[in-house]
Each structure stands twice: as structure tokens, then as C-alpha cells.
Amino acid sequence: MSLEGPGSGDGKRQLLLFKVTDAAGRAKNLDELFRSVHEYLNELMKNISICIILYDAKKESLNLVYPANVNEKSSFSPWWRTLASYLIKEGKPLIATTELISRFAHEKAEALPAVLLGTPLRVKDKVMGVMCLFNYHDASTYSDEDLEMLKFVADQIAIAIERKQMEDALRESKEKYLSLMNDAIGSLSSGIIILDDHFRVVWVNHAIEEFFGIERDAIIGMDKRRLIKEKIKYIFEEPEKFERVVLSTYDNNTYIEQFECHVLPGVNRRERFLEHWSTPIRTGVFAGGRIEHYHDITARKRIEQRLAAQEKNLSLVFDNLLDGILIVDYDGRILKYNSVLAAMFEVEPEEMIGRNILELVAPESRDAVREILKDVRAGRGGHPGTYRVINRSGREFWVEWLGTDMIYEGRHVNLVSIRDITRRRYMEKELKEASEFLENVIDNIPDTITIKDSKHRLVMVNKAYCEITGLKKEEVIGKTVYRDKDEEVFQTKRVVNIPERTYTDRAGKRHYVSVKKAPLVNEAGEITHVLTISHDITGLKEAEKELEAKNKELEQFTYTVSHDLRAPLLTIQGFIHLLREDLKRNEQDKVDKELKYIEDAAKKMEKLLNDTLQLSRIGRVMNPPEEVPFGEIINEALEQTRQQIESSGVKITVADDFPVVHVDRMRIVEVLVNLITNSIKYMGDQPHPEIFIGYRKDDDEVVFFVRDNGIGIDRSQHEKVFELFYKLDSNTNGTGAGLAIVKKIIEVHGGRVWIESELGQGCTVCFTLPVAG
DSSP: OOOOSTTHHHHHHHHHHHHHHHHHHHOSSHHHHHHHHHHHHHHHSSSOEEEEEEEETTTTEEEEEEOSSTTOGGGOOHHHHHHHHHHHHHOSOEEEEHHHHHHHOSSOOSOOOSEEEEEEEEETTEEEEEEEEEESSOTTOOOHHHHHHHHHHHHHHHHHHHHHHHHHHHHHOHHHHHHHHHHTGGGOSSEEEEEOTTOBEEEEOHHHHHHHTOOHHHHTTSBHHHHHHHTGGGGBSSHHHHHHHHHHHHHTTTSOEEEEEEEOOBTTBOOEEEEEEEEEOOSSTTTTSEEEEEEEOHHHHHHHHHHHHHHHHHHHHHHHOSSEEEEEOTTOBEEEEOHHHHHHHTOOTTTTTTSBGGGGBOGGGHHHHHHHHHHHHTTOTTSOEEEEEEBTTOOEEEEEEEEEEEEETTEEEEEEEEEEOHHHHHHHHHHHHHHHHHHHHHHTOSSEEEEEETTOBEEEEOHHHHHHHTOOHHHHTTOBOOOHHHHHHHHHOSOEEEEEEEEEOTTSOEEEEEEEEEEEEOTTSOEEEEEEEEEEOHHHHHHHHHHHHHHHHHHHHHHHHHHHHHHHHHHHHHHHHHHHHHHHHTOHHHHHHHHHHHHHHHHHHHHHHHHHHHHHHTTTSOOOOEEEEHHHHHHHHHHHTHHHHHHHTOEEEEOSOOOEEEEOHHHHHHHHHHHHHHHHHTOTTOSSOEEEEEEEEETTEEEEEEEEOSSOOOGGGTTGGGSTTOOSOTTSSSOSOHHHHHHHHHHHTTOOEEEEEOTTSOEEEEEOOOBOO
């Protein structure tokens, strides 16, 4: 609507409606009324034209009574007739642009309006014609508010047309006039009371009966002053005011009166709001009297009440929001702000109205505020922005600004929402630090930890999980990994323990893990996630296997020791019995021989016990490991076995460039002494005995070996020779503990030992040791 000046819309419309109502009462004829209405509308809306077309239902004809172009009625072209017929047929108002108007023009029109506002002239259900406003220049001229205003003007014009028609008829004859009142006025939606020059009631219509809850036959002929004082005034909310205002018009019947009144509910009447409009009757049968109109404005008042309530509620909401709200114009002047913002910036509730928004903050924060307003006006204010501001008292705090463009009191302004997020930022910082600390703790737990949501999507994994899978956190977060046991937790709401599960890592190593799955619940007790912790028990499993092997070995050791120690004991026991008998018979030669057997058996038992003790100490009594060239260890072993080598005539060959090993030097010398001694012992009848000490590389592993060309070992004996006190040839010297001791020393160093041999083709004893570097 083309209104100008702040807050002018409602006031100018009210003035217009008052003037139209006044003109409808005072105009001598319809043409004068139409010109006055045209003049008043032009005061309110610029560059408009008006036309009024009356419709004769009996003749089904249209008559242009006030031209759209005041110069000539010849401008009334056929398309106007088509449009008027359409409005009369539809019975409702219309805003039409050139595009719609052109549809009514069957022939090419020289010039069509840019926009048209049209409404039927209606009195109750009777359409009397059409009233149209139009503009040839601006298609955005009219709004829905203008349409509502035009409907009111049209109603007044329709009433005036009807009233003028009635006055014309009354002038012709009183009977015809009364007949017209019965036929027309009685059916009007507005209540009408006609008073004669003594202010007696000469006519009321049915609407008055409905509005006041009284029968019209009971009040026709009564003095209206008395009727108001005794009866009518009491149906209104403000009876004394109603009496005073209406009786004043009787005392001075020269002016038009208009006011609103509130009818209270009662017998035969319901609550409603009425607009009283009355004017003197200057001509006709009842000249000197007065005509009173009561227009039902209940619907309008209900809307106004709702709007007032909404405005009150909005004000309450505005002042009780948690955020500070600020309305500023495009020049940065503050138009309105709420109490939250006042407290935030430490200003009084009305102190900053009309002042610039920059005065709210310290100078160092003003550039930030300018950027905020710039973003809002550029249409970028829909997303929150975070800024550090300092208010006028020097308090520094963080705020989140969200702005938008809006219309306030008829002009474009900026609405800015400001939230103090200082505490939130501190909490976010603390939460971030706590989260990072917790993540750091979880990442340093060797167990793998994962958390999945109800859709089995990974929402958290720790460092151990990434190291095992070889994936980065960002590569797995959000991925769906379904496990039956996860679903079991969601369904049963219980912890699920999986004592043992296996998997193979990227290096191909098999791992054993124990798994625990636990539900994570929210404040409502609903399961939202499943926590899975997998603890690697591979070391435990290996320890169990090692313990099992040790127990087996101990069992075998115990059996072997008890068996091999029993033999010399039995020998001693047997010869002691013979010794007693020979001593009785004083047979000295036999006594000496039997004592020799007992001595040999005791020495053998001592040797078995010493070897057993030595084997048990391996792994418990060790020297600190050191890095030593393996060639030096070979030299020490050859030095310790030099006498045996020389007496046996064995040729010793040693390879070159041995690596450096990280070992218990004395124990590895003991290994080589045992292996060299065994090779010499089992040479057999070899005419050219040889021993070769060397090493080789099998893939990435260094294998040391002692090779001879003796009798060899059958494949079936390759494992048994490492058992305690096992001997290939029972007639050889020694207890058979040598290779068992070798095996134990090598395994304590983390290595392994094995036989490569065929019977009659020599023997190679291979073993591995930790190589330095």
C-alpha cells in the first residue's frame, strides 16, 4: 500500500473510513458521493483511478455511473463489462495484474492497467454493482490490506446507494418509501433505526431485533430518549457512556456520530461488538429526524483482540527470551531491545533507544559489530557468528550473533539475536581437554577398544585397534561392522564375555584374545552403544603351552632320573649282599672286587646327579649376555677339547667371517664342547675323521652348525637324542645328558636346535642364536 510516513497506515485508513462514512451521510446525490470518495482515496493512495458500475439484476444490465477516466465515459471498453460481470458472478473481491486483465479483453486494448483492485458493491447478499481502483504505472500498488479497506468503502457506498435510492423513492411517495423499507432495509445486515423529528421510533429492521434482543413492533412509536434510559442502555457494557453520547445527538441534531459499543449477552441476544453511525435526516418525510446504523464489527474486534493479545504475548516473549534481542535500522540506530540484552551490555532498559549500536561495545569491538551488520544486510546473517566483545564497563565476553532482515513499523530493519556463550566456550574447552585426555588414555591402553552405535557403525576406536588393522581412525569411523554378539548385547542389555577368540594379524601371526562387550546407556536407561574391549592373551596362551611342555619335560625328566639312578643303586644293593657273604667267609679277593663294583656304581650315580643338577641350573643360573664374535667362542671350545682332538686324530675345519652373537659366552662354549665331544665319540671306524664348524643363512635366519663324517643318526632318533640320559650306544662313556644340556642352553637363548643326518652318512647338528645388530 502506498502510504507515506511512519505509523501512518492505520491512522490514515481510519480517517478515510470516517470521511467515506461522513460523505455517505452528507452527499446530496450519488455523483457527489463518488467524487468525494475518489478524492479521499487519492489522498491515501497516489495515482489511482476509480470506476463504479451499477448492476440491474432485473434487466441484467450494467451501468457505468462513475467513469474510470473522468474525462470521458467513452473509455468504458467491453473488457470492463467482462470484468464487472466476473466480479458480480463470483461475489468476492479481486486483485488483478495486467496479465489477468488481458484475459478479459477479447479485442486488442490500447492500454491496460498495471494492477486493478475490484470488489462487489454488496448489501447483505445483494450485489448492487462493482467498484474498482486501478493504477497504470505500478503493479505493486495494492495489498490485501487495501482490498479489505476497499470492501469497507464499497459497503458504505452500497449502503449509501441503497439509502439514496430509498430517499428518492420516499420523495415520490411515502407508501412507496415504507414499502421499500420493508423490502430492502429490513433485510440489511446492518441494524437501522429511523427516528422522526421528535425522535420517536418510526422504523427498525430485523437486524436491530437480533442485535438488541427486542421486538421491533414493541418499540415503534416510542420515544427513543425514554427507550434508551429505561431499557436499551443496559444491554451495553458501558451504559452511561452509550446514553450520554446518543442523547447528545438528539440535543444537537446537526452532526454525524460514530463510535463502537459492546453488547453484552442476554435473553434473545448474544454478545457482539457494534459500530454506531448516525446522521441527521435533512429531507423527505422524516426530515429533522435521525437515522442510526449499527454495523456488526464483532469479527473485526475479535481479530483486533487476538492481535492485541498476540502483541502482548510477543512483548512478554521478547523480554523473557534467554537471548538478547536487538532491532536496529540500516543506519545502526537502536529501535528496540529486550531486558536480557540490557543486562548483557549493562545498560538501562530504554537508555539506548535511538542511539547507535556501536555505543554498546568498547572501541576495540566495533569492527566486529560492523562486520555482523554487514553480513546481515548482505543476506549472510542466517548462520551464527562467534565474536569476542567488550561492553562499556570493560567486561570481556564471547557472544554468538544471528541476524536477519525484517520489516518493523513499515521499514526494513535488522533483527539481531545475541547469546552470551562465554560459559559455554569454557565448558567446551574443558570438555575438549577432558575428551582429549580420555582419548589419550584410551589410545595408550594396549587392549583394542571400539564403540558402535545401534546400527553397528563404529563411532570410536583406539590406537591399538588401528595398529592391528593398519587403518587410520578416519578410515574406520562410520563404517558398519556387524557382529552377532553386539546384537546380543542390544537385545539382552547384558554384558557378554567371550573367553577366547583368535585372529591373524597383518604379519600372519595368530593371536588369542579375550573379549568383553558391555552396553552403554543414556539418561533414560536406553542402550545407545556397545563397548568392546579385546585383551590379547597370546602371551598367556604361549605361557600355558610352555608350561604344559615344561610339565611334560619335568615328567619325562623325573622318570628318566628315577630310572637311571635306580640302576647304580640296584648294583650297590646287590654287591653289598655279596660283600657280607664274602666277608663272613673271609674271601678277600672277592671282597676287593665287589667293593670296586660298588665304587664304580657310586661314581656313576654321582655323574648322573651332577649332570642332572647342571641341566636344572640352565636358565636359572646364567651370565649376563654379551656381544662376542662367534669365532672367539669356537676357539675357546677347541682349546678345551684340544687333548681329545689330538688323541682321536680328528681334523677340525672352521669357516671364516662368523657374525657377532649376543649370548652367555660360557654357556655357548659349553654347547660347542658337547657337540665336538659327541662328534669325536661317534666317529666309528672312520679312517679320516673330520669335523667342520660353520654357518649359513636360511632366508633371514643365521644357522650355525657342527658337521662330522661319523656313523650318523637314523631319522627315527633325531628327536630322541635330545632327551635326558638318552644314548645311541649304551657302551659309550658318559651319561647321555650332553645333547639335553645343549638343547636347554639354546632354547634359553631363544634359539632352536635340530639334527640333519642319515645313518652312515655323518651328522650335522644345527642351531640358531641371537645375532647382534
